[in-house]
Amino acid sequence: MNILKHSAFLLSVGLFAVLLLSPAPDAVAADPGSVTMTVTAVAKKNAEPPAIKREDVQFYVRKERAQIANWQRGEKLYLAVLIDDSLDADVASQWSVLKEFFNQQPSTTYISVSYARNGTAIVAQDFTNDHELAAKALRLPIGPGAFSSPYLTLLDLMKRLPSGPTERRSILLFSSGIDYFHGNSPESPDLQSTYERAQKENINIWSIYYPDGGHLGGRWFRAFRGQNDLSQLAESSGAESYYLGVNEAVTFKPYLEELSTHLRNQYLLTFKGSGGPKGRVDRVKLATELPNVQFLVAPEAFLPREK
Known part of the structure; x- marks a missing residue:
């Protein structure tokens, strides 16, 4: 009789362990x-x-x-903020608005902050739902001398994003869209591979345009081409790109308010x-x-x- 009870106990424990390890029904x-x-x-x-x-x-x-x-x-969201380190340093005047945007996000939103330099995403703050902590990672961009490709950097960043069947993933890119690795191309040769990866991995890439530091970023044809690439990237990944001509926006506030509505x-x-x-x-x-x-x-x- 004791053997039977012991066997029944072991069977119950085994079934309980199977239930714990089974995937959630909504996965x-x-x-x-x-x-x-x-x-x-x-x-x-x-x-x-x-x-x-x-x-x-x-x-x-x-x-x-x-x-x-x-x-x-969608409930849980991983939002990776990527700032091009080649941007004009004046963009930091917008960080107070960006911090406000961070603090308005729900606790189910995990934010990271990275900087794009030399085709690599340099992480300043990993994903956290402590939004004040994420805001502390905002700093002045390096400006001239940090020129690279935002698209190669996005490819690098996407490799590091957490994955899950019921979790949303978005990237918010601040960039001119200019690919300095392939400056004379009609569009960045890395653009298509970037949005194809985003489609395959279900990542929305939102972008806000801001001019680069230095005289190269001020050339109209480069700025216009960069904006076109950013628009194509956003549209192809199910997101939007925000800009106002080829000049910097007076404030990012309306863009970020609209983005908050979208993410909700x-x-x-x-x-x-x-x-x-x-x-x-x-x-x-x-x-x-x-x-x-x-x-x-x-x-x-x-x-x-x-x-």
Whole structure:
């Protein structure tokens, strides 16, 4: 009788351990063949959009209606702030507004601060939900002499971001968008590989334009081309780029207020997709019949290869 009781106890402990180690039921994106995309709901005139339900959304892959396996509001967010060290030092006059933005984020937002230099992301503060601590990592950029490529730096930073099936990841880039490693190219040759990686790993890249220090960053054609690259990067990753002509903005406050609204209204959309034996990128689209609502979402998604 004692042996039977002992065996039953061991069986109960084993079952309890299995339950503890089992994945959470909402971790749909961890299933083979699942793809998760971050979707930002946007209302007209920067108003707060209504709550969006799965039945409110129509999802298309290659123009064909696709079933949404899971739709849930994004909670935890990893927000990596990346500041180009080549920026004019005057940008630091905006740090008080940026600190205010940090402190307005909920405790579920983890912020890191890094500086882009020589194609590398130099981390000044790792991810923390102590937003005052993150704000202490803000400093004057180096300015002239720190010229590199913001796109190579983004590729470096994306390798280090935490990953999880039910967590959002965003990068907020402060840069001129100018690639000094390939200064005479019509666009940065690293631009496409940067947004393709962001699409594959479901990372939104938001950007705010600011001129570089030194005379090279002041040339109109370079500034215009840099802004075009930043816009393409943001749009391709399901985000937005903010700028006002080729001059610095008087204040970042309206940009950051709009970004706060966007981050409050994000959803994780999961669907099943097969990319064949090698995996492939397909066009995707979202639509809704809700009035005055539209979505920011990457126009393409990487479908994993068949197992």
